[in-house]
Amino acid sequence: MAAGKKLVSPMEVSVEAGNADQASWLDDDGRPRRSGTFWTASAHIITAVIGSGVLSLAWAIAQLGWVAGPAVMLLFAAVIYYTSTLLAECYRTGDPATGKRNYTYMDAVRANLGGGRVVFCGVIQYANLVGVAIGYTIASSISMRAIRRAGCFHANGHGVPCKSSSNPYMILFGLVQIVFSQIPDFDQIWWLSIVAAVMSFTYSGIGLSLGIAQTISNGGIKGSLTGISIGVGGITGMQKVWRSLQAFGDIAFAYSFSNILIEIQDTIRAPPPSEAKVMKSATRLSVATTTVFYMLCGCMGYAAFGDAAPDNLLTGFGFFEPFWLLDVANVAIVVHLVGAYQVFCQPIFAFVERWAAATWPDSALFASARAEFRVGPFALSVFRLVWRSAFVCLTTVFAMLLPFFGNVVGFLGAVSFWPLTVYFPVEMYIKQRGVPRGGAQWICLKMLSVGCLMVSIAAAAGSIADVIEALKVYRPFSG
Numbered sequence: 001m002a003a004g005k006k007l008v009s010p011m012e013v014s015v016e017a018g019n020a021d022q023a024s025w026l027d028d029d030g031r032p033r034r035s036g037t038f039w040t041a042s043a044h045i046i047t048a049v050i051g052s053g054v055l056s057l058a059w060a061i062a063q064l065g066w067v068a069g070p071a072v073m074l075l076f077a078a079v080i081y082y083t084s085t086l087l088a089e090c091y092r093t094g095d096p097a098t099g100k101r102n103y104t105y106m107d108a109v110r111a112n113l114g115g116g117r118v119v120f121c122g123v124i125q126y127a128n129l130v131g132v133a134i135g136y137t138i139a140s141s142i143s144m145r146a147i148r149r150a151g152c153f154h155a156n157g158h159g160v161p162c163k164s165s166s167n168p169y170m171i172l173f174g175l176v177q178i179v180f181s182q183i184p185d186f187d188q189i190w191w192l193s194i195v196a197a198v199m200s201f202t203y204s205g206i207g208l209s210l211g212i213a214q215t216i217s218n219g220g221i222k223g224s225l226t227g228i229s230i231g232v233g234g235i236t237g238m239q240k241v242w243r244s245l246q247a248f249g250d251i252a253f254a255y256s257f258s259n260i261l262i263e264i265q266d267t268i269r270a271p272p273p274s275e276a277k278v279m280k281s282a283t284r285l286s287v288a289t290t291t292v293f294y295m296l297c298g299c300m301g302y303a304a305f306g307d308a309a310p311d312n313l314l315t316g317f318g319f320f321e322p323f324w325l326l327d328v329a330n331v332a333i334v335v336h337l338v339g340a341y342q343v344f345c346q347p348i349f350a351f352v353e354r355w356a357a358a359t360w361p362d363s364a365l366f367a368s369a370r371a372e373f374r375v376g377p378f379a380l381s382v383f384r385l386v387w388r389s390a391f392v393c394l395t396t397v398f399a400m401l402l403p404f405f406g407n408v409v410g411f412l413g414a415v416s417f418w419p420l421t422v423y424f425p426v427e428m429y430i431k432q433r434g435v436p437r438g439g440a441q442w443i444c445l446k447m448l449s450v451g452c453l454m455v456s457i458a459a460a461a462g463s464i465a466d467v468i469e470a471l472k473v474y475r476p477f478s479g
Contacts, residue, residue, distance in 0.1 A: 027270050029101050036267035041282035042289075044264045049257045049290045054204050055139075055313045055333075057254060057294055058211070058301025060247035062309040063240075065227030069302065070295060073251055077291040079452065080255050080421055081283060087261055087425040088279040090432055097271040105262045105420070112428040121424060125259050126351065128416040130395065132344045135412055137177075137399035140337040141169035142312060143330040150323040150330075167400050173334075174396035180342050181349065181388040184379040196339025203332040204297060206325060207313045211300030222306030229307065239469075245462025248455060253413025254294060255287075258421040349388055356383070402467070411467070414459035422452040 027033050061069030092099035093111045102108035109121040145166050152162035180192070215221060227244070230237050261279075268275045301313050373380045426449045429435070435442045 028098070034267055034269045036264075036269055038278050038282050038285075041264055041268055041279060042285050044267070045257055045261075045282060045286035046289060049255060049286065054254055054294060054297050055207065056250045056311055057298030058305065058309040058313050059311040060250040061227075061298045061302040062223070062305070062307055063227050063243045063247040065225050066223055066302075067225050068244075069227065069247075070299065072248065073291065073294060073298065076251050076255050077287055079448070080258070081287040083422050083425040083448075084258060084261055084283045084287070085280045086429040087258060088265060088276045088283065090425070090428040091262055091265045091275055091279070093432070096274045096276050101266065102262060103266050105259055105424075108262050108428060109424055112431045113424075117424075117427075121419070124416065124419045126348055128259065128412060128420065129344050129348050131412045131415075133341055133348075133395045134398045134402070136337045136341045136344070137170055137173055137396055138166075138402075139312070140173045140334050141166040141399070143333040143337075144169035144172070147327050147330050150326045153323065170396055170399050173338075174392050176338060177341055177345075177392045178389045179378075180338065181345065181392055182378045182380055182384060183342065184384070192339040192342060196336045196343070199332040199336035199339075203329040203336065204293065206329040206332070208293075208297050208300055210325070211297070211304045211313070214304035215300060218304065221303040223302045224307070227307070242462045242465040242469075245458045246466050247462075249411060249414035249417075249459035249463050251413070252417040252421075252456075252459065255290070256413060256416060256421070258425070259416070345391070348391070349384075352387065353384070356387075411460060411463035414456050414463055417459070418449075418453045418456035422449050 025033050057073075061073075063069075064072060087108075089096070090102065090108045090112055092101055094100060100111070102111050105125060106118060106121055110118045145164055148164055149162045156162070183192075228235060228240065230240050235243075261283075265275050265279045268278050297313070302309050426445045430442065430445060435445065
């Protein structure tokens with residue numbers, strides 16, 4: 001290195017610092033040049049959205065019927081697309097092409113709103129991620145148990161109970177997650193995400209195909225205009241109301257991706273065109289593609305089973321044969337959930353570890369955590385092993401306490417929909433674009449936010465009521 005030259009790390013190089021000529025391969029913020037495109041952003045969104053939530057859509061439509069079911073799904077799609085376009089505008093603070101970048105959802109909230117709302121955002125976002133981890137543990141155990149039950153039904157007949165506990169499967173899933181949680185960050189789990197994405201399309205496609213085959217076998221379409229009828233299966237009027245509200249939560253959960261939209265946008269290459277413009281186009285394609293796919297899966301599942309549609313299309317045993325195809329689908333679900341669990345938990349792991357390192361910088365425990373022993377994608381350290389294993393154990397115990405897939409899915413969708421999908425995008429957009437208070441646009445945005453808040457509260461109430469009803473006949477850890 002020539003005398004008088006200062007060694008500059010990549011993160012210190014930026015246009016603002018006046019030393020961008022030292023690293024032409026860096027973006028305007030000093031980070032490695034982004035290479036994401038419209039197509040990669042679309043793929044990320046579709047991969048994030050299409051998950052286990054698709055399996056509960058047939059049940060959701062069964063509660064609402066042929067009129068309200070598809071209509072509610074289209075309404076959620078329209079709202080989520082619109083608010084996502086507002087959120088895309090908040091990736092940069094100031095000029096849409098050259099303003100300061102916000103790398104995460106919380107960064108965007110901090111830059112545009114600040115104060116206590118940053119804390120509120122963090123609590124909701126991370127609580128939602130923890131809830132997703134619990135929900136995925138439940139879903140994986142149900143699929144593993146379904147594989148065993150499918151073989152039992154095939155061998156002994158459909159009238160045999162073939163009961164088994166889900167607890168051993170939850171523990172097995174937890175042990176697998178303890179191993180994979182030792183992968184330190186997102187950079188090393190790209191291969192796991194790709195496998196998980198392939199698996200999600202696999203089991204969703206099988207569910208759709210079986211629904212079509214069952215409908216053809218029935219010789220017609222089942223279901224009614226208003227959904228499950230009062231009195232059928234002992235359903236009371238109040239239960240009909242609660243289940244209809246829970247269906248709203250299920251649909252909201254199936255479309256949930258707003259809490260990672262900013263992170264996806266941060267992968268798009270620098271303007272022109274602006275990241276916001278590319279993201280809006282990617283969101284439009286992704287939401288349209290997902291909606292078509294969800295309509296097919298949900299409606300064909302309802303057409304196949306009508307009011308008897310299970311809350312999990314592939315594990316509720318509306319289908320019994322071909323049992324080997326059900327096994328393939330459920331194996332795909334488990335593999336997908338192994339990867340999805342890590343995708344949703346890595347931000348929690350990173351947040352806690354950054355906080356701990358900053359709080360106790362001289363601690364021998366955290367010093368030893370930095371002295372890692374690497375084996376392939378795994379990085380072993382005392383702190384990471386203890387903390388992440390404890391987190392996985394905690395989510396597993398909670399899953400064993402509350403093993404109700406449909407209820408958990410509905411509740412998670414309900415409590416996260418309004419703040420993360422509607423409230424923060426609307427409030428940040430109003431602040432960033434200077435929407436005049438009391439104007440027509442301001443009033444419309446506020447009405448949208450209030451309306452969605454009421455939907456979230458109602459959906460959460462429906463899910464809680466259903467959980468309470470289920471707990472009346474359930475003993476903890478009985479599986």
